[in-house]
Amino acid sequence: MPDRDLVSFSALISAQTRSRNPRAALSLFARLRREHLCPNHFVFSASVRACPDLRAGLDPARQTHAAAIVAGFEEDPFVRTSLVDAYATFGELGSAVSVFFRGPIDDPVLVSSMVSAFVGSGCFGEAIELFVETLRNLDVGPIGGALVGLVKACAGLDREIGLQMHGVCVKVGVDSDRFVGTSLVDMYGEFGDMDGMRTAFEAMHLVDLASYNALMVGFTYNGFDHAVLRLLGELRSRGFRPNECTLSSALKACGGLACLKSGKTLHGFVLKSEYFKDLVVNTALIDMYMKCERVAEGCVVFDRMEEKSVVSYNSMIFGLGQHGHHEEAVELFVEMNRRGLQADPTTLVALVSSCSAHEEAAFAHAVKHGFGSDFAVQNVVLDGLIKRGSVDEARAFFEAMRDRTVVSWTTLVSGLSHLGMYAHALEVFKDMAREGAHRPNSFTYSSALKACGGLASLEQGRSIHGCVIKHGLTNDVVTESALIDMYSKCGALKEGSRVFEESPKSNVVPWNTMISGLAQHGLGQDALELYRTMGAFGVEPNRVTFVSLLVGCSRCGLVEEGVRLFDSMREKHGLMPVMEHYVCVVDMLGRAGLLKRARGFIEDAGLGGDGSVWTVLLAACGMHGDVEMAGEVMGRLEAVGWEDGPAFVVVSNVCAGVGRWDEAEGVRSRMRGGGGGGRGAGGGGGFKQLGLSWVQTVGG
Numbered sequence: 091m092p093d094r095d096l097v098s099f100s101a102l103i104s105a106q107t108r109s110r111n112p113r114a115a116l117s118l119f120a121r122l123r124r125e126h127l128c129p130n131h132f133v134f135s136a137s138v139r140a141c142p143d144l145r146a147g148l149d150p151a152r153q154t155h156a157a158a159i160v161a162g163f164e165e166d167p168f169v170r171t172s173l174v175d176a177y178a179t180f181g182e183l184g185s186a187v188s189v190f191f192r193g194p195i196d197d198p199v200l201v202s203s204m205v206s207a208f209v210g211s212g213c214f215g216e217a218i219e220l221f222v223e224t225l226r227n228l229d230v231g232p233i234g235g236a237l238v239g240l241v242k243a244c245a246g247l248d249r250e251i252g253l254q255m256h257g258v259c260v261k262v263g264v265d266s267d268r269f270v271g272t273s274l275v276d277m278y279g280e281f282g283d284m285d286g287m288r289t290a291f292e293a294m295h296l297v298d299l300a301s302y303n304a305l306m307v308g309f310t311y312n313g314f315d316h317a318v319l320r321l322l323g324e325l326r327s328r329g330f331r332p333n334e335c336t337l338s339s340a341l342k343a344c345g346g347l348a349c350l351k352s353g354k355t356l357h358g359f360v361l362k363s364e365y366f367k368d369l370v371v372n373t374a375l376i377d378m379y380m381k382c383e384r385v386a387e388g389c390v391v392f393d394r395m396e397e398k399s400v401v402s403y404n405s406m407i408f409g410l411g412q413h414g415h416h417e418e419a420v421e422l423f424v425e426m427n428r429r430g431l432q433a434d435p436t437t438l439v440a441l442v443s444s445c446s447a448h449e450e451a452a453f454a455h456a457v458k459h460g461f462g463s464d465f466a467v468q469n470v471v472l473d474g475l476i477k478r479g480s481v482d483e484a485r486a487f488f489e490a491m492r493d494r495t496v497v498s499w500t501t502l503v504s505g506l507s508h509l510g511m512y513a514h515a516l517e518v519f520k521d522m523a524r525e526g527a528h529r530p531n532s533f534t535y536s537s538a539l540k541a542c543g544g545l546a547s548l549e550q551g552r553s554i555h556g557c558v559i560k561h562g563l564t565n566d567v568v569t570e571s572a573l574i575d576m577y578s579k580c581g582a583l584k585e586g587s588r589v590f591e592e593s594p595k596s597n598v599v600p601w602n603t604m605i606s607g608l609a610q611h612g613l614g615q616d617a618l619e620l621y622r623t624m625g626a627f628g629v630e631p632n633r634v635t636f637v638s639l640l641v642g643c644s645r646c647g648l649v650e651e652g653v654r655l656f657d658s659m660r661e662k663h664g665l666m667p668v669m670e671h672y673v674c675v676v677d678m679l680g681r682a683g684l685l686k687r688a689r690g691f692i693e694d695a696g697l698g699g700d701g702s703v704w705t706v707l708l709a710a711c712g713m714h715g716d717v718e719m720a721g722e723v724m725g726r727l728e729a730v731g732w733e734d735g736p737a738f739v740v741v742s743n744v745c746a747g748v749g750r751w752d753e754a755e756g757v758r759s760r761m762r763g764g765g766g767g768g769r770g771a772g773g774g775g776g777f778k779q780l781g782l783s784w785v786q787t788v789g790g
Contacts, residue, residue: 096127104136107143115140116150123157131166134158138172142179151176155189165193171200178207195224206239214243218251237264241273245280252277256290266295272304279308282567284596299330306339310346312597316630318343319352332359334368341374345381347632349664353378369395373402380409400426404436472498476505481514496528504537512541516550532563536572543579551576565594571603578607595627602634609642617642618651633665640674644681652678669702676703680710685719701730 099122106115119137122129129137134154141151155173163169170189177186190204201224208217221240237259244252256274259265265274271294278286287308294301302325309317322332322340332340337360344353357375365371372395379388392398392406403426410419426433472491475484488494488502499522506515519538522530530538535558542551555573563569570593577586590604601624608617621639624631636659643652656675659665672695679688688707697703704727711720 095125096122096130096133099127100130100132100136103133103140107136107140110143112140112143116144116154119154129157129161131163131168134161134163134166135168135172138169138176141176148180148182151180167193167197167200171197171203174200174203174207178203178210181211183207183211183213202239205243209239209243212246214246217243218247218255237262238269238273241270241277245277249281249283252281256286265290265293268294268296268298268301271297272301275301275304275308279304279311282312282597284309284312284314299325299333299336302330303333303335303339306336306343310339310342313346314597314630315343315346316632319347319349334365334370337365337371338374341371341378345378347665348382349666350382350384353382367396369397369399369402373399373405376402376405376409380405380412383413385409385413385415398429398431400431400434400437403431404434407437473501473505476502476509479509481506481509481511494528496531496534499528500531500534500537503534503541507537507540507544510544512544515541516545516547529561530557532566532568535563535569539569539572539576543576546580548577548580548582551580564592567594567597567599570594571599574600574603574607578603578610583607583611583613596629598624598629598632598635601629602632602638605635605642606638609638609645612642612645614642614646614648618648631663631665633659633668633671636665636667637670637674640671640678644674644678647682649678649682649684669697669700672697673703673706676706677710680707681713683710683714685710685714685716689719689723698726699730701727704730 099118103115103118103122106112106118116137119129119133119140122133134157137154138151138158141154144150151173158164158166158169158173170193173189174186177183177189186204186207190200195201201220205217205220208214208220217240237255241252241255241259244255256265256277259270259274264270271290274290274293275287278284278290287305291297291301291305302321306318306321309315309321318339322336325336326332337356340356341353344350344356353375356378360366360368360371360375372391375391376388379385379391388406388409392402395402403422407419407422410416410422423433423437426437472484472487475487484502484505488498491498499518503515503518503522506512506518516538519530519534519541522528522534535554538554539551542548542554551573558564558569558573570589573589574586574593577583577589586604586607590600593600595601601620605617605620608614608620617639621631621635624635636655639655640652643649643655652675656667656671659667659671672692675691676688679685679691685707688710692698692703692707704723708720708723708727711717711723
């Protein structure tokens with residue numbers, strides 16, 4: 091019976107489409123037509139859905155579409171929905187729009203498909219406009235499925251629109267749906283709104299691995315690496331098994347924290363899982379090892395990869411360059427070309443970054459590969475020139491750029507500020523404002539504010555603060571932190587505190603900046619009190635936090651509190667101290683006159699072979715006039731080959747300060763004899779005596 095045959099064909103075609111067997115599905119569709127059966131809307135819909143999986147181009151979809159028109163199903167919502175999805179997959183947005191408006195717009199699934207098509211093509215405004223227009227004809231409830239795509243659209247637009255869309259989700263009652271909720275988590279992550287992310291996540295009745303992954307990606311993207319690793323533990327305790335996205339986020343967090351131990355643990359998990367050959371995971375492993383300064387281990391991962399992509403090469407080239415392996419980075423670039431992998435702008439950015447002091451040569455490679463006019467490549471060349479101090483060359487390169495972006499201006503302002511050329515940086519900032527082609531972003535403002543702080547120019551800083559308010563950047567973490575720092579350096583700590591009080595509290599950077607400002611002004615107790623309130627806002631301290639706290643304790647004589655803080659880094663927060671923290675503790679003990687305790691701390695920490703900590707202790711000996719300890723420390727410095735000129739000056743001054751003139755003169759004689767010409771003094775007999783100028787007479 092024909093009807094029964096049609097039902098059988100329909101079921102078979104649908105099953106083959108669902109099973110991703112497009113060739114079989116379309117073969118059945120052709121057979122049905124050869125047997126002179128008239129396809130119904132279910133058959134056409136299933137056949138159209140099979141076309142994108144066939145990977146045979148657009149023709150099969152267009153042929154099936156034509157057959158549907160001939161059969162009279164052009165306006166059927168099922169067929170139109172499948173056609174919209176198929177055309178969107180092929181990137182044929184115009185065809186999708188044409189199909190969508192071919193009949194009545196009264197089907198929620200059809201609307202959802204068209205919204206998703208707009209979002210997938212980056213037409214976020216059109217997606218929201220369609221949704222708003224549809225609300226006039228349909229109840230909100232039935233088109234709730236469109237909200238997943240709409241929330242994604244909002245992530246590419248404005249935060250206020252995103253908040254309104256979240257309100258619609260709550261009103262409709264779909265904010266608890268895991269698909270809508272996961273999209274909301276993604277959106278808030280794009281906005282850098284950690285509180286919004288948590289709220290959206292906690293509103294979901296049921297969460298899955300995708301929900302956790304969205305939360306982890308958001309935290310990783312915004313630098314909340316501790317939170318990422320906590321979530322990894324939480325999802326595993328709830329029985330979820332990490333996938334490639336989970337592992338990639340966790341490895342990025344390990345790299346961000348320079349937490350090698352956790353990174354190696356994850357590497358062990360990867361080796362025992364089905365992801366040990368996964369391209370994304372292995373690239374994340376390379377990135378983690380590079381950031382943990384384990385270049386050799388990163389190279390081992392790369393060498394063992396069976397499949398390598400442009401992204402893998404980019405990670406290696408950038409990592410090698412960052413650690414001074416410039417020749418190896420260039421060799422990898424050559425190898426990549428030999429393998430036939432097409433370099434992208436990111437590759438050239440990595441290459442230029444790797445070619446320290448050879449930016450011009452690397453830029454020639456970029457031009458050769460057709461990326462000479464790429465903004466990212468040009469900006470990284472500009473950045474490299476100014477970082478090496480070639481200011482004139484950088485200015486010339488900048489002037490020669492045909493199309494400058496806000497990043498170009500920011501790179502120049504930032505580079506000049508970094509070099510301490512604060513007045514020049516502010517001049518460039520003013521030139522940018524006068525040109526008026528580009529509005530400064532948060533990084534531009536932060537660089538200009540750094541220059542104001544460097545000049546202690548409070549009035550200029552206040553003027554820039556006014557521009558920040560005018561341009562609506564008062565809730566931006568980077569800008570707010572720069573404002574706090576500027577006011578602190580200009581001595582206007584109350585104004586800095588006011589900015590901090592009004593800033594978002596979910597990011598550690600403003601906390602660190604405010605703690606540093608208090609510490610620099612000798613307000614150690616206030617800095618400690620602020621540190622104690624961080625936990626109430628769910629903010630974890632990082633290594634920078636503890637440097638500022640230890641500086642504050644050192645300046646205020648809070649020795650025992652400082653020692654407890656140092657111990658808590660590892661014990662409470664899982665942070666391994668680096669040399670900067672050890673130096674801070676030695677300085678703190680030394681300032682307090684606890685010289686023997688400082689020496690014991692150095693020895694117990696196994697730092698006896700590092701001259702930098704001994705020079706800090708030597709300075710403390712000079713402060714307290716302890717000749718015996720100064721002589722002992724000088725001996726330690728000589729033992730490790732650290733014959734630093736200023737160190738001899740300290741010892742000489744200590745001896746002179748207590749009337750031991752013969753010993754002072756003996757040290758000075760050694761300096762004049764070239765004994766102080768080691769590291770930090772220029773080498774050999776070229777030691778420059780304090781108070782004398784480097785003046786070489788003609789012929790002398």
